[in-house]
Amino acid sequence: MKYQASWRSPSNIALVKYWGKHGQQWPQNPSLSFTLSSCHTTMTMKASMGNDAPSVNVLYEGQPKPTFVPKILSFFSKLNHIFPWLKQTSIEIDSRNTFPHGAGIASSASAMSAIALCLMDIDHKISGTSVDLNASWWKTASEIARLGSGSACRSVFPVVSVWGKTESIPDSNDDFAIPWADQIANHYRNYQDTILIVSASEKSVSSTAGHAMMENLSYAPARYAEAEKHIKELISCMATPFAQEQFISICESEALQLHALMMCGASPYILMEANTVSIMKEIWRYRKETSVPVCFTLDAGPNVHVLYPKEYTGKVLPWIQSTLLKYCAGGQYILDEAGQGPQKMD
Ligand code: DP6
Numbered sequence: 001m002k003y004q005a006s007w008r009s010p011s012n013i014a015l016v017k018y019w020g021k022h023g024q025q026w027p028q029n030p031s032l033s034f035t036l037s038s039c040h041t042t043m044t045m046k047a048s049m050g051n052d053a054p055s056v057n058v059l060y061e062g063q064p065k066p067t068f069v070p071k072i073l074s075f076f077s078k079l080n081h082i083f084p085w086l087k088q089t090s091i092e093i094d095s096r097n098t099f100p101h102g103a104g105i106a107s108s109a110s111a112m113s114a115i116a117l118c119l120m121d122i123d124h125k126i127s128g129t130s131v132d133l134n135a136s137w138w139k140t141a142s143e144i145a146r147l148g149s150g151s152a153c154r155s156v157f158p159v160v161s162v163w164g165k166t167e168s169i170p171d172s173n174d175d176f177a178i179p180w181a182d183q184i185a186n187h188y189r190n191y192q193d194t195i196l197i198v199s200a201s202e203k204s205v206s207s208t209a210g211h212a213m214m215e216n217l218s219y220a221p222a223r224y225a226e227a228e229k230h231i232k233e234l235i236s237c238m239a240t241p242f243a244q245e246q247f248i249s250i251c252e253s254e255a256l257q258l259h260a261l262m263m264c265g266a267s268p269y270i271l272m273e274a275n276t277v278s279i280m281k282e283i284w285r286y287r288k289e290t291s292v293p294v295c296f297t298l299d300a301g302p303n304v305h306v307l308y309p310k311e312y313t314g315k316v317l318p319w320i321q322s323t324l325l326k327y328c329a330g331g332q333y334i335l336d337e338a339g340q341g342p343q344k345m346d
Helices: 066-077 083-090 108-127 135-149 150-154 207-216 220-237 244-263 274-290 310-327
Strands: 004-018 031-049 055-060 089-097 160-163 177-179 192-196 295-298 304-308 333-337
Touching: 004 108, 004 150, 004 244, 004 295, 004 310, 031 055, 031 083, 031 108, 031 150, 031 192, 031 220, 031 244, 055 066, 066 108, 066 135, 083 089, 083 108, 083 160, 083 333, 089 108, 108 135, 135 150, 135 177, 150 160, 207 220, 207 244, 207 274, 274 304, 274 310, 274 333, 304 310, 310 333
Parallel strands: 055 089
Antiparallel strands: 004 031, 031 089, 031 160, 031 333, 160 177, 192 304, 192 333, 295 304
């Protein structure tokens, strides 16, 4: 028997960062992210059942991509209790990203959440039940996506989601993310994220290796306490449009802490480039001169996410184009904003 499912799933950018994990990809601290809109993966998965020797084949942008297979097989090995049929199935994945390949944008969140959604969809087809995209569906999708890549569990909800148990949010959980769009002011619902591509090269140290380095870091307990404090403050300030200064201060502090942690481990490393630092300083200068509420965050890489309210686009975008693009590789940037989460494509 053959089954097929197609989903589109977005990437996300964390404002409070997940950095440090334990056990079954459980986070050491709560995190909060904007779900993105333009940066997404579109995936078609085909499952051929009844094979003694299961296999995975991946086409990425139409080309075979065997280097993606080990991470996907490791993900599947954690799912045998949920999808027992996976053990006798050959899987073909055909995946495309909207963001340019090698643009240094983390793609595991969009790819792993797309895989989770395709698997759940195929599971329904196998059992002959219809898919109901209710709260329970999204909770399960988030929990499965987490096993593929921690940050992927936040991609399944629109606009903003929170992952990880925190005393500030009674329903929060380490197993799955929860939607947080209803708790924020309209001001944040279409927040802009212009991603400046400082370098399009592959990262020298993976996020998985970065998480592992937190295990023996003496600063780790202090960092987890900071993240807990930042989540508490951020959810409170995002509930209104009036705490913009505090929002900016938390976002930038989180970005800098993430990179500071990379620099103070047993095998220190630096993912920022000189141009990353130049952009951050330009943002500080511009904000001081104009009072426009623009700020930055960073992923685990050199690229800068420039965040600002939509109503400032007319001011901020021309300034980015005239002042910041000279720091970007080939002048590359991506216009993105908070988005609506995954979409079923068939
Ligand atoms: C810096 O989710 O990519 O982007 O769970 O090992 O797959 P794994 O790591 P990953 O780590 C993301 C780290 C981060 C911060 C974040 O998205 O919260």
